Amino acid sequence: MDQKSAISVENKKDGFSEIWSRFSKTQNRDEYFHNWLALQSLLIPNIVSSVLVIGSPESKKSYEPVSKWPEKGGDPKQLADLLERVLEKRCGLLIELDNDSSSNFGLGYPVLVDLELFGSVAVEISARTEEELKYAMEQLQWGISWLELLFRRERSREEEAALGRLTSAVTLLAEAFAEDRFEGSAMAFVTKLATQLKCDRVSIGFVKKNRMRIQALSHSSKFGERMNLIRDIEKAMDEAVVQRREIIFPDYQDEKSAIIIRDHDLLSKGHGSGSILTIPLFGNDCYFGALTLERPHEFPFTEVDLEFCTGVISLAGPALEDKRKNDRHLFLKIKESLKNQIIRLTGTGYPGRKIFVTMLICLIVFFGYKNGDYRISADAVLEGEIRRIVAAPFNGFVEESSFRAGDIVNKNTVLCVLDDRDLRLERISLLSEKSQLKSKHQEALADHNRAEVNIINARIKQTDAELELVENQLARTLIKAPFKGILVSGDLSQKFGGPVQQGEMLFEIAPLDSYRIILKIDEKRISDIKENQSGTLLLFSFPEKHFNFKVSKITPITIAEEGQNSFRVEARIESDSTPLRPGMEGVGKIYVDRRKLIGIWTKDLREWFILWTWSWLP
DSSP states (O other), rough: OOOOOOOHHHHHHHHHHHHHHHHHOOOOOHHHHOOOEEEEHHHHHTTEEEEEEOTTTGGGGOEEEEEEHHHHOOGGGHHHHHHHHHHHSSOOOOEEEEOSSOOEEEEEEEEETTTEEEEEEEEOOOSSSHHHHHHHHHHHHHHHHHHHHHHHHHHHHHHHHHHHHHHEEEEEEHTTTSSSSSSHHHHHHHHHHHHHOOOOOOEEEEEOOOOOOOOEEBBOOOOOOOOHHHHHHHHHHHHHHTTTTTTEETTOOOOOOOOOOHHHHHHHHHHHEEEEEEEEETTTEEEEEEEEEEEEEEEEEEHHHHHHHHHHHHHHHHHHHHHHHTTTHHHHHHHOOOOOOOHHSSSSSSHHHHHHHHHHHHHHHHHHHHHHEEEEEEEEEESSSSOOOEOOOSSSSEEEEOOBBOEOOOTTTTEEEOOOOOHHHHHHHHHHHHHHHHHHHHHHHHHHHHHHHHHHHHHHHHHHHHHHHHHHHHHTTTEEEEEEEEEOOOTTTTTTTOOOOTTEEEEEEEEESOOOEEEEEETTTTGGTTTTTEEEEEEEOOOOEEEEEEEEEEEEEEETTTTTEEEEEEEOOSSSTTOOOOTTTEEEEEEEEEEEEEHHHHHHHHHHHHHHHHOOOO
């Protein structure tokens, strides 16, 4: 190596040491980028120029050059196309650059942190071999890690700061909302916020009747006597709410900003507030309040303070608003609720609610003028109008029976046969006794024994009477149906040879063409029932057929069933009753008159309200 080359290498080492020293001690972001690019330009041999662009990962348009090498000279426009392609492809690229004097190459590599693109770097290099290009690309990849380290450190600091703010905000909210009432929570909130942010005064206000009203002032439970201060703070809050944005005074007092700060300026001059921060409260699609913080002039509010307060008030604002509304008088809650409903119905939006209310009003109007049949429904049971009991005529034993409940029988049909053997023997005995008495009567006549003749005649009459009784009993051993009908009860098929007592019920029979309907009318509706009212019966057995009836009798006796009192009302069937059977159940409706439909449907509600009101009246 000649002396000139040695001097060049030595100068390069000295420049590298100086830049590395500055790079390791830098605290400024722009200096960090500048020194990093200078180091890379010294580490990569035969480099001509280099450019570093940095921006936000959210938008490609925000990427801008932050450093170039050399600082003077060079043409970074040649690398502009390469930078755009690297940002688009998000990967390293190598292209050939055509110059007038020589053919150089362009190397580009993106700055990726967790798949988020923060920028890219591009260098122009004059290389003769492939190994030189490979070395340059590897050195560029290794150097990108320093930028990744910077971005990770910045992100870590931001996350730690956000976590700290979140922890402070949660602690603040927990302490403030430990109070049960709104006044206590609001006072605790502004006081603790003033202490944490070292503010002279923190106040919170809410909109009432389209004007801001202070609800709590830090370190002061009574602020009614300080009317001028309260009025100026309320004007400052209105100023922020009207403009729909946060106001930091006096940072916005410049020509570039279009923010109006007249009321903040008056508050500052009138009450010695050097720095003021006002944040409007937003929720439920409207601005409902504002928070104002005041500090001395030497402690201005920063963007960090704004971010912290915005995060805290975004959680505390709606909660305080809910507490304020819940602590109001019940009358005010009802009034506001009705007002909101009217606004929603008459204002824009809420088409479904408007359609529903319109349809409801139309239905009420329609049914308020439309008449309908007022009918009273009740459970109904079918009974036979006549129910005849077939009883045992004397003590005996069942010999034969082929009918049971549910069978239809004709008139004089033999229902059962009683055992007549004892009666027949008794009849034979009486006939024999009568024959003997007649022989004795002849002998007494022959002997002209008048007294004996009279005695025998009396005994013969007695025997005839007993014989007639036995013959009648023999005739009644065949138990027949008194009329055509259906057996409602009775079953002797399991009692053959069993004894029966005189008067014991053997069967119960009802006619097929004579029925009555038993309706159980609720006591609340019995006053509407009159005799000869018509109705319709629908039986569970014949749901497709209707039977007409008329009320025939209203019994004045109530029946308590399942916790309800009902009256027994009888009715006569006027339509064809051929398919009917006793015991069938269904639902009957008695026609009363024609009334307004809305009156029919609200009758139960109106009666309940009358009784409930009467029970509470003194």
